[in-house]
Amino acid sequence: MSETPTAQNRNSLVWMENITKKFGTICALNDVSFGVDKGEVRALLGDNGAGKSTLIKVLMGIHQPTIGQIYFEGLPVHIRSPKEAREIGIEAVYQDLALVNLMSISRNFFLGREVVKSIGPLKFLDLKNMETICRSSLHDIGIEIRSASERVGSLSGGERQSIAIGRGVYFGAKVLILDEPTSALSVAETRKVLSYIENARERQLATIFITHNVHHVYMVADSYTIIRQGHHVGTYRKGELSEEDIADLITGDRES
């Protein structure tokens, strides 16, 4: 069931072909192929240390692949930094690294992309405008906030995830990478975050949902890629395997 490099794969939105990543003598990824297409939610499943984060860090430009090629919108690309990844539309939402807790929602929303107004030769933050845009654009994708000037630290985990997702959508991300977005959330909050993921899918965004727990992702994903000890175990469409089958493949209790 391993994905093979076909023309069709290369034409999907993101296609990472035969990626091998070595750190010295340690082989973190061994010939793994992985991709996601527009309007698709792809689960990236694997136990702790299986190579999920390494694979994503290669996509984000944090690591360079030892062997392998990344295709974006059908063209080969070299992503050298998270900044470059973001410029082509790949946005990662990390659990602890997404937002700055001591800053307001709007300041977080525009961090690195601040709206400024000029007063003579000087440029100052247009805080009012930032708050208005932040509020209305989050509202557009179904996220309601009490006040854009509220500190992020006072929000719940689910609210923080949704703001990070909303930010990615607003700034025109084509691929959203969500790292364990629901693992620390209550049932009600998980449901909310999943609804934002569905909203992103309706907007034809590609979503990569990273988790070690198939239960978190089974309902929302369209397809599942499982990796184990740096190897690609298999990629399956929704309905091909049960939740238990996938769980067994993650732990290695069953071979594909």
Next chain:
Amino acid sequence: MEKSLIKTSAPRLAKVRHFLPNSTIVAPVAVLLVVLVLFSLFVPKFFSFRSFSGIINAATLTGALAIGIGFLMVSGEFDLSVGSNLAISGYIYGTLTAAGQPFLGLLLALAVPALLGAVNGIILVWTAIPSFIVTLGTKYFYRGMLWVITTGSMLQTVDTLSIDKIFTGRLDILNNLISEANFRNSVLWLILLAFVFQLILGKTKFGNHVFAVGSNPGAALGQGVRVAHVKIISFAISGFMAGVAGILLFSQFHTVRVSSGDGMDLYAIAAAVVGGTLITGGAGNIWGALVGALIISTLRTGVVLLDIPFIPADNFEAIVGVTIVAAAILNMYISKRK
């Protein structure tokens, strides 16, 4: 129950906040007022413009350092070398003004400490050694180099130049209005500098990045903020303000020693913490740091005037120590309630 309370008080709070640079300044101002009222009630001769202006003058150097340190601490770093930079600036300014080069003196007395501050930042960024260690090292190294260059001799001049008066001359416009008052021009310079750096911190893109880097450098990096760049500039600002402090020192006293400013770095950090700056970074206010310097100066004056037996005035460090811990506890309490 709790929710309805928040709703009714929110608009009023927002209105109050509108007039303040930042809500974090409320607590230090309240502390300053409490300390002033208590000393006024219990210390004879405390309540006078003479002692108030004395408190402000005594807070000048710590205040100047606290503006820079406060800015740097928001970015999540410390600078223990500002005391050494103060002395370096004093020598540069003193030597060049005495040689008839006041403007070159001014320029270099600001640029050299700013550069040495940036060096702290560059070492930190390159080596990833904590700023406490980096600046502990440069604190001694910078002062040691100053000793080598000056051969340890004190610099003293006799003339008061007109440029000195611009910085630390008597503020007669105010002093003539209020009897007994003895304000100096340095107050105006500190207010101006605090205004500028608070404006940068609170209202510019760079300031936004400083807060982000101090609170969560990983998230800042993820959003494309140039973390290293932000830290190096913040260190340069801390050095620059040490340069300002050195100029204020020499223009008022016409004396600088190799040991000048020693220990003042810790008072400045104390002032920033007392003024509401989080020791872990990501929150703080320049006005707060200035108010923190005033609180420490008020405590010192109050303790001196109290003339308590067994606690000589020199021993006011004990009071500073208590104040730092109390302020840190207060800050933690306030940030938790939010």
